[in-house]
Amino acid sequence: MVTDNKPSLVTLNVDGVEHQVPAGANLVDALAKIGKEVPHYCYHPKLPVAGNCRMCLVELGSPMRDRATNEVVMENGKPKIGWQPKPAIACATTVSPGLHVRLESPGVKACREGVTEMLLLNHPLDCPICDQAGECKLQEYSAEYGRGASRYVDEKNAKPKHTRLGPRVTLDDERCILCSRCVRFTAEIAKDPVLGFVNRGSYNTLTCFPGRELAHNYSLNTVDICPVGALTSTDFRFKMRVWFLKQTPSIDTESSAGANTTVWSREGQIHRITPRQNDAVNDTWMADSGRELYKAVSAPNRVLRATVKAAATSLESALAAAAEALAAGPLAIVASAHSSVEEQRVLARLAQQKGAKVYVPAHRGAGDGLLVSEDRSPNFRGALVTGLTDRAADADLKTLAAEIDAGKVKSVLIVRDDAAMQGLHAETLAKVRSVVLATHQSVTTAAAEVVLPALSVFERSGTFVNCQFRLQAFAQAVPGPAGALPDLLVLAKLAGVDANGVWADLAANVPALAGLNGALLPADGVQLDGSAWSALPFPEGKLLKFAPATRA
Amino acid sequence: MAIKVVERRPLSLAERTYLPQILAGLKVTWANMLRPPVTLQYPEERPAIPTGYRGVPTLVRDPNGREKCVSCQLCEFVCPPKAIRITPGAIAADAPNAHVEKAPQEFEINMLRCIYCGLCQEVCPEEAIWLQSQYSMTGTSREMMVNNKAKLYELGGTLPDGHYKWDRKKAEAERQAHGGH
Numbered sequence: 001m002v003t004d005n006k007p008s009l010v011t012l013n014v015d016g017v018e019h020q021v022p023a024g025a026n027l028v029d030a031l032a033k034i035g036k037e038v039p040h041y042c043y044h045p046k047l048p049v050a051g052n053c054r055m056c057l058v059e060l061g062s063p064m065r066d067r068a069t070n071e072v073v074m075e076n077g078k079p080k081i082g083w084q085p086k087p088a089i090a091c092a093t094t095v096s097p098g099l100h101v102r103l104e105s106p107g108v109k110a111c112r113e114g115v116t117e118m119l120l121l122n123h124p125l126d127c128p129i130c131d132q133a134g135e136c137k138l139q140e141y142s143a144e145y146g147r148g149a150s151r152y153v154d155e156k157n158a159k160p161k162h163t164r165l166g167p168r169v170t171l172d173d174e175r176c177i178l179c180s181r182c183v184r185f186t187a188e189i190a191k192d193p194v195l196g197f198v199n200r201g202s203y204n205t206l207t208c209f210p211g212r213e214l215a216h217n218y219s220l221n222t223v224d225i226c227p228v229g230a231l232t233s234t235d236f237r238f239k240m241r242v243w244f245l246k247q248t249p250s251i252d253t254e255s256s257a258g259a260n261t262t263v264w265s266r267e268g269q270i271h272r273i274t275p276r277q278n279d280a281v282n283d284t285w286m287a288d289s290g291r292e293l294y295k296a297v298s299a300p301n302r303v304l305r306a307t308v309k310a311a312a313t314s315l316e317s318a319l320a321a322a323a324e325a326l327a328a329g330p331l332a333i334v335a336s337a338h339s340s341v342e343e344q345r346v347l348a349r350l351a352q353q354k355g356a357k358v359y360v361p362a363h364r365g366a367g368d369g370l371l372v373s374e375d376r377s378p379n380f381r382g383a384l385v386t387g388l389t390d391r392a393a394d395a396d397l398k399t400l401a402a403e404i405d406a407g408k409v410k411s412v413l414i415v416r417d418d419a420a421m422q423g424l425h426a427e428t429l430a431k432v433r434s435v436v437l438a439t440h441q442s443v444t445t446a447a448a449e450v451v452l453p454a455l456s457v458f459e460r461s462g463t464f465v466n467c468q469f470r471l472q473a474f475a476q477a478v479p480g481p482a483g484a485l486p487d488l489l490v491l492a493k494l495a496g497v498d499a500n501g502v503w504a505d506l507a508a509n510v511p512a513l514a515g516l517n518g519a520l521l522p523a524d525g526v527q528l529d530g531s532a533w534s535a536l537p538f539p540e541g542k543l544l545k546f547a548p549a550t551r552a
Numbered sequence: 553m554a555i556k557v558v559e560r561r562p563l564s565l566a567e568r569t570y571l572p573q574i575l576a577g578l579k580v581t582w583a584n585m586l587r588p589p590v591t592l593q594y595p596e597e598r599p600a601i602p603t604g605y606r607g608v609p610t611l612v613r614d615p616n617g618r619e620k621c622v623s624c625q626l627c628e629f630v631c632p633p634k635a636i637r638i639t640p641g642a643i644a645a646d647a648p649n650a651h652v653e654k655a656p657q658e659f660e661i662n663m664l665r666c667i668y669c670g671l672c673q674e675v676c677p678e679e680a681i682w683l684q685s686q687y688s689m690t691g692t693s694r695e696m697m698v699n700n701k702a703k704l705y706e707l708g709g710t711l712p713d714g715h716y717k718w719d720r721k722k723a724e725a726e727r728q729a730h731g732g733h
Contacts, residue, residue, distance in 0.1 A: 128626075128677045158724055238623075
């Protein structure tokens with residue numbers, strides 16, 4: 001476990017009350033830490049400061065000093081505060097010792113009301129059809145700081161609506177308040193500066209550079225950081241109002257980067273996936289590709305029923321058939337880096353009992369240097385930590401296929417993997433007794449003797465270990481198919497172990513997980529010590545918060 | 553406890569003929585026969601519905617025939633018995649009301665759940681849902697008691713519009729597109 005060094009503190013006086021805040025912090029962040037919200041649109045803690053919305057205007061002051069003696073000037077036994085004659089923006093202010101801030105003075109309130117009135121001059125009355133309603137900063141601050149009625153008598157400016165910015169982002173220019181968060185994100189984080197402002201004054205308009213579009217794999221982050229409903233997700237557009245959606249913490253399973261996510265669902269149906277802040281992993285970002293993973297949950301080729309020799313049956317009888325098939329002779333296990341730490345531990349126990357050889361097929365893809373890594377499975381490090389495997393992932397399953405052909409293996413358990421894609425073809429699989437635990441139908445499930453339905457990451461809970469050896473939890477967002485059990489319970493029944501005792505086992509017997517409980521992890525996870533596996537050749541390159549170990 | 557026997561008084565001659573009692577009863581009958589009736593011959597006759605009556609919730613169109621609901625789902629949110637279920641959707645780009653962008657694909661009100669509280673009408677920002685004078689809902693199955701979008705518009709009809717918010721916005725945008733104000 002890594003402990004943060006305590007930052008030094010400075011004293012900040014907010015509306016006459018003294019608070020201790022970290023030195024060098026941004027004033028907006030520092031005030032947020034002590035529970036004081038400074039309204040702001042353009043400021044974002046992970047982006048450069050632009051200071052163009054003017055919503056965070058506050059009054060600043062500091063103790064006055066005598067010019068001759070440099071002594072603090074006292075007044076009625078207290079230091080005399082010299083207030084700056086004009087308000088200043090909090091987002092461009094760094095806290096300094098003795099800084100005095102007024103958040104609730106009449107002047108500050110007048111500033112906020114003025115800014116809000118300005119922003120609402122040309123803002124359309126679109127709230128009933130706007131997807132941002134319910135999570136819109138302009139809506140919230142208008143209610144809190146606005147004047148309630150418009151004094152504007154002229155016609156509102158009409159700007160382009162329903163503009164396609166890219167394959168996944170739709171722009172409504174009328175709603176844009178020109179905060180430039182999206183412009184800064186594409187330039188600074190995504191390193192693909194395609195957005196900019198054109199025209200002047202009231203006609204100032206956000207647009208893409210000519211001939212370009214907002215198409216990179218991080219484009220939907222601009223939708224997340226847009227404080228109003230100008231940038232909307234084309235996929236989520238007009239699907240559901242956000243106040244109906246239940247938020248569940250989850251992990252992006254598309255790669256070993258392990259971006260933290262929030263799954264938004266209503267009545268068992270997932271409507272969108274957004275990033276969840278974790279400063280050690282993904283800041284506040286995630287890739288667009290990870291947001292579409294929920295569509296696989298209701299894919300037509302989902303495995304919904306247990307089958308034995310292609311005949312649908314109950315899970316109980318399929319489990320009995322599976323146990324019988326696994327006992328047929330020498331067993332090989334094709335484990336998965338998509339299984340959770342708990343499932344991998346139970347599988348490791350099963351492998352120990354049966355003396356089975358374990359293969360963990362590799363899933364590789366191109367990394368993008370941000371939040372999609374070369375290892376396209378979320379939990380290969382988990383397979384190492386739980387003792388399921390002790391070597392690098394297998395590039396393919398040709399070794400296993402050769403062993404089957406040689407008659408050394410009589411039964412195979414394949415967990416969450418389309419082994420046919422890895423070189424274990426259907427005709428090879430037909431030579432042995434086979435049990436497959438799968439979420440989706442594939443060549444492998446078609447060839448398998450027993451097929452058990454598995455649950456997707458959104459339908460079960462557990463933990464993953466990402467490429468930084470950070471243990472992170474994901475929770476169940478929606479119920480799985482009727483009659484299907486979580487993978488952990490299915491594997492525990494096959495292995496004959498107690499599924500509830502997995503963490504007691506892990507905490508007691510795995511040094512890296514000593515004293516931990518997967519159900520009680522902090523929201524941003526726990527950093528594990530992965531030095532025991534530093535000699536293994538991991539495929540990951542540099543990521544947003546991860547640098548590959550330099551090998552001597 | 554001691555039992556006290558009460559002697560029953562013998563009936564008089566008039567009482568034994570029953571005539572005074574019959575006449576007294578007939579007096580009430582005749583008096584009511586001459587009074588104007590206070591009941592209605594329901595269902596042939598229907599009561600006059602006062603303004604502000606909270607009948608069956610309905611969806612309405614504006615006088616231009618535009619469906620007013622934009623599926624903001626505030627009624628679905630506010631509905632205490634959760635009787636409303638909306639499937640939102642986009643309006644096709646070539647539709648006459650494409651400038652509104654959003655409309656319900658399906659809109660269901662379960663009249664077995666509805667408690668006629670009128671919160672949906674109160675919360676509607678588009679003045680699209682109205683509890684009108686219809687008060688009688690019958691059906692022989694649960695499905696028949698769920699009003700779908702077509703039925704809701706059939707029940708609602710057209711109501712006057714004081715704003716024409718979307719049409720005015722469209723006209724302004726078209727004027728500005730041609731350089732005018």
